[in-house]
Amino acid sequence: MNGRADSETPPGIAEEGHVEAAGVPDDDEGAEAARATDDDGDDPAEVARRARWTASGSGALLTLAGLAASLLRLTGSSPALVPAAYALGAAVCALAAVLGARGHTRRALWLLIAGVMVMALGDQFD
Template identity: 80%
Template sequence: MDGRGDSEIQDVVDSAEDARRARWTATGTGALLALAGLAASVLRLTGSAPALVPGAYAFGAFVCALASVLGSRGRTRRALWLLIVGAMVMALGDQFD
């Protein structure tokens, strides 16, 4: 006997599943926002928008891609903050249009 009860083992398993789910969520959300930012950057680049607008979308997409990489490595809190910053940069860039 190692002194662990069934509930303690279940808590460890639940914690591991929660961490895995958080990593997948951060990775997927970061990749989705990065692709959306790149698509918006290309669309704005072909239009008559100022150069700052597609640049902001591209930079926001880069930040979201970085968040996706960090999320896949288990740095989910930092990934969350980078996702927020990336989305804010893209939204701010859209205001200049």
């Protein structure tokens, strides 16, 4: 609408003076059916729970992998910096697992990335 008094009412505005959602009926049954077919109809609490489990599970898995690699490199003939880098990366991933379990999933993601990068950097010294 351009503000003129003689402009037409757009088709989305009903006679009673309220705006209907695009394609969603005004009655309770239609609105409930539209919510059931919504693409992102996940419960926000369930999404947060899955994010916490994913962050803490990934952190624990990467921690175990880093500790195993550190122990394997420690028994070999590699420089001392290599197992230390794997152990440090595993410690960072363990911190990420703890933060992820507490709900700080964004920080946990970045710490997981940093921990894997430390492990990869340590692998370059071998």
